[in-house]
Amino acid sequence: MLNTPHITDFPRTGSPEEQLRFLLRYAILAPSSHNSQPWLWQIEGDEVTLRADFKRAMPNLDPNHRELIMSCGAALQHLCLAIRAFGYAALVHTLPDRSQPDLLARVRLSAPRPATANDELLFRFITKRHTHRGHFEDKPLPCELLNALQQQCEFEGAALHFAQTSEDRDSIVGLVERGDLIQNRDPGSRRDIADWIAPTENRPDGIPASALGLGDLMGHIAPLAQRYLDRGEVIAARDKKIASNAPVLAVLSTSEDTPQGWLAAGQALGRLLLRARAEGVWASFFSQPIQVNEPWFQLRHMTGVHHFPQLVFRLGYADPVAATPRRSVDEVTTVVPIGEPIEA
Numbered sequence: 421m422l423n424t425p426h427i428t429d430f431p432r433t434g435s436p437e438e439q440l441r442f443l444l445r446y447a448i449l450a451p452s453s454h455n456s457q458p459w460l461w462q463i464e465g466d467e468v469t470l471r472a473d474f475k476r477a478m479p480n481l482d483p484n485h486r487e488l489i490m491s492c493g494a495a496l497q498h499l500c501l502a503i504r505a506f507g508y509a510a511l512v513h514t515l516p517d518r519s520q521p522d523l524l525a526r527v528r529l530s531a532p533r534p535a536t537a538n539d540e541l542l543f544r545f546i547t548k549r550h551t552h553r554g555h556f557e558d559k560p561l562p563c564e565l566l567n568a569l570q571q572q573c574e575f576e577g578a579a580l581h582f583a584q585t586s587e588d589r590d591s592i593v594g595l596v597e598r599g600d601l602i603q604n605r606d607p608g609s610r611r612d613i614a615d616w617i618a619p620t621e622n623r624p625d626g627i628p629a630s631a632l633g634l635g636d637l638m639g640h641i642a643p644l645a646q647r648y649l650d651r652g653e654v655i656a657a658r659d660k661k662i663a664s665n666a667p668v669l670a671v672l673s674t675s676e677d678t679p680q681g682w683l684a685a686g687q688a689l690g691r692l693l694l695r696a697r698a699e700g701v702w703a704s705f706f707s708q709p710i711q712v713n714e715p716w717f718q719l720r721h722m723t724g725v726h727h728f729p730q731l732v733f734r735l736g737y738a739d740p741v742a743a744t745p746r747r748s749v750d751e752v753t754t755v756v757p758i759g760e761p762i763e764a
């Protein structure tokens with residue numbers, strides 16, 4: 421189901437359209453909320469337009485589309501890294517605009533330009549990055565890496581806060597638990613989560629049960645249990661354990677809580693996850709304290725009142741995990757013949 425691209429298949433002498441089609445294979449490997457892959461691409465000549473696919477929204481978990489747009493931001497980052505790694509400039513216009521909320525960015529494949537060492541490094545790990553929901557080793561991360569992750573975020577105008585004190589850690593763990601309890605009481609949120617659990621890997625989207633650590637039988641039962649039972653206590657206890665044991669707990673934030681800010685948060689997320697993988701570090705996420713209002717407001721004590729929390733996650737070393745499925749580039753891309761107006 422996951423058709424991993426190979427560098428040697430790049431159509432070096434192909435048309436810009438063929439090249440962009442190939443480069444989009446890296447974009448679609450980006451992380452997305454519940455593996456919803458909420459992106460649509462439109463290629464016209466040497467330009468590709470990124471649109472949000474609101475049909476893949478989660479109305480209860482993510483009513484404002486924060487996570488949907490962040491997911492698109494991460495895919496945009498992957499595309500730009502791939503363009504640069506293959507030796508071209510990527511001219512990017514980010515476009516969130518209330519009058520056309522789905523239109524997020526236009527990227528032009530531009531004149532040849534050597535990639536920077538940082539771009540090459542991040543690009544190399546696009547096919548090796550996956551979300552790791554398992555146990556992390558009790559081994560600290562080097563300070564240089566934590567600084568490097570903060571720099572990657574600053575590059576996109578976002579900020580990364582690490583829980584430095586035991587009070588900060590306890591506070592984040594408590595907010596994750598609280599988020600789980602509140603969220604699982606709500607039938608609408610439970611339904612959104614259930615809709616995106618994929619019992620088998622034959623489905624090209626959703627989180628495969630195997631990535632959630634479930635076997636075949638439990639994989640088939642999990643969506644039903646998630647939909648109809650409030651398992652908040654069990655989920656909160658599990659998340660408390662993995663969050664408390666994480667070597668690093670972090671909060672990604674932006675100075676704007678707008679579609680532009682969410683897109684930037686996604687671009688920063690794309691960079692920081694790849695930089696972490698380059699050092700053998702895995703990540704996994706806790707969206708609950710962002711999705712539920714009360715913990716989100718409390719998280720702002722950590723990020724400072726001028727910053728808005730966008731994602732909570734943990735980082736650490738662990739055994740490898742497998743990739744999850746993706747829809748193909750063909751399924752999410754249309755090509756506009758050159759000269760025809762791009763649909764507004």
Ligand SMILES: Cc1cc2nc3c(=O)[nH]c(=O)nc-3n(C[C@H](O)[C@H](O)[C@H](O)COP(=O)(O)O)c2cc1C
Pocket residue numbers: 449450451452453454455456487488490491494549550551552553626627704705706707708731743744
């Ligand atoms: C904005 C955002 C929020 C996410 N929140 C969670 C989360 O709360 N829990 C979780 O297990 N994974 C979360 N994920 C990870 C996705 O489930 C994951 O990226 C997706 O299933 C694809 O798998 P991959 O990252 O291994 O490629 C999140 C990803 C994004 C981009």
